[in-house]
Amino acid sequence: MEERLGLSGDKLEDAFDDLLYGVRSVSGSVEGVLSHFDKRNIRFRSDRDMNRFVELYSKFSNTTRMPCNRGYTPDEMMQMTPPEERFKSLSLGPNIRKSLQTGEMDIENFRKQILTMELPSEALRFDLLKQLADIKPSAPQPEKQKKVGRNDPCPCGSGKKYKRCCGK
Incomplete structure (x- = not known):
């Protein structure tokens, strides 16, 4: 110093x-x-x-x-602490959770990795699998249809303007 x-x-x-x-x-x-x-x-x-x-x-x-x-x-x-006692739990971080929910990461692939990885205790494996089971994949968002304007062609395919066909 x-x-x-x-x-x-x-x-x-x-x-x-x-x-x-x-x-x-x-x-x-x-x-x-x-x-x-x-x-x-x-x-x-x-x-x-x-x-x-x-x-x-x-x-x-x-x-x-x-x-x-x-x-x-x-x-x-x-x-002095036995290896199995050093780590009581692990938690999936918010970024991993989000990636699993949105489908960026495959939940099944991640589950297989947890099952095969070497962990200090089976309690940790069980805890990770439980957290994984609690993650619900988000439902795919339906694509929003573009709103049809009054003077646009009618989406039914008639060739008429929307206001003169289905928009009445």
Whole structure:
């Protein structure tokens, strides 16, 4: 941080204390930290430096012991959780739902993919299939017929003007 942000002394120590407090209080998202830096007029010299910071901050936050985790790090908590318990549910997003409803995506093809894909638990598969069953394809919209004007030829094919034929 000293080298990349050009911080030294008390300002460097304050920035690190803010980072540590943010991580331990669980409210220290990367966006929050970057916003906090911005408020304190701490700027990165380049996007590359900022990306490197984000990478290091993520590693730092995932390996910091937290009171809310009873002293465990987020990485340790993830390792202690059995794979089938890590993900309880998945939900189909609004774009996928819309694509399935309008027919842009084939529901049956999607169902087959869910049945064959490797998932951590059968409960997830069941949940996805249930969501898929709840999606009702929208009925095709009937094409609106162009309104016939009084002086247009009659749509019955007689050759007369509409007002003199069927439009009476």
